Amino acid sequence: MRVLIIDDEPLARARLAALLGECEGTEVIGSVGDGEAALGSLGELQPDVLLLDINMPGLSGTAVAQRLAGRTRPQVIFCTAYEAHALKAFELGAVDYLLKPVRLERLRDALQRAQRRLADAPREPTAYLHGRMRGEQVRIALAEVICLLADEKYVVVQHRRGELLIEESLRQLEEAYPEQLIRLHRNCLVPPARLLGVKTLADGRVLARLDGTELSPEISRRNLPAVRKLLRLG
Structure with a gap:
């Protein structure tokens, strides 16, 4: 799976990238620090999964997910230090909600859920x-x-x-x-x-x-x- 990391904290992005390196079948295709950059890179990078922080300056993680709601790709996995937004995240169709610091086992579980959801839905034809x-x-x-x-x-x-x-x-x-x-x-x-x-x-x-x-x-x-x-x- 092609994974894009979105988090305004460089250390958090680096940690997630390191964890993904231990998850078989995943490829980190990019790492950006805000929601606007994430949306702007979707057409070029074509990620399967977003690891998405919620509290970011500018466009928040929930705002990004709202823009993408209803799409097959990319699937959204929220990674945040706060539990308060969990209900909203699942209302937006997120595949999982991981609390920081993210544990490798939970990340693997979330990626497996995303993989199953992607496999169950046909790839949207490219226009x-x-x-x-x-x-x-x-x-x-x-x-x-x-x-x-x-x-x-x-x-x-x-x-x-x-x-x-x-x-x-x-x-x-x-x-x-x-x-x-x-x-x-x-x-x-x-x-x-x-x-x-x-x-x-x-x-x-x-x-x-x-x-x-x-x-x-x-x-x-x-x-x-x-x-x-x-x-x-x-």
Whole structure:
């Protein structure tokens, strides 16, 4: 199993990595210190399991889990020093709740539960967008998309490795992937996991902060309530 560690304490991350080294069949694919970094790395790293702290600055562990609720992958195992959030964790579908300091035996048990849950659920098919890049037909996984921008008769797909032109309209994409894209403006869609926050300019315009890019697309008044609700919930 591919495991991503999320904890704001470097020593805690190091300890978990060491424990995972003693768990057969697991691979530590990354280690990050906050929830925003975790969400931003999911498309690239494709983890099977998150070892997720709860009390972190910025986006909390429960907020990260709420964003991921209902997905087959990744499965969430909370690792925390506090018992108070256990009920909420299981309401969000966490596979287990480990108290720090995490013991090797409990970690192995939790990973086995995650493995069984993953085995019982079919892997979600990867969605791809197809278009042209430098004159060649290419495809890009939707999980790698940062944002989609309307540009005359094409849509420009901004992703981690560059840009891609596709012929589908934003409306067609929005209807095809209603759970995987949210509209910011009539000319812009983004994957919800890319949304880090919003910033309001002096002239009243509201811009989105997106993971993986310096681009800050404008959010229309019509779509702002849905964006704020998404950020508040997750």
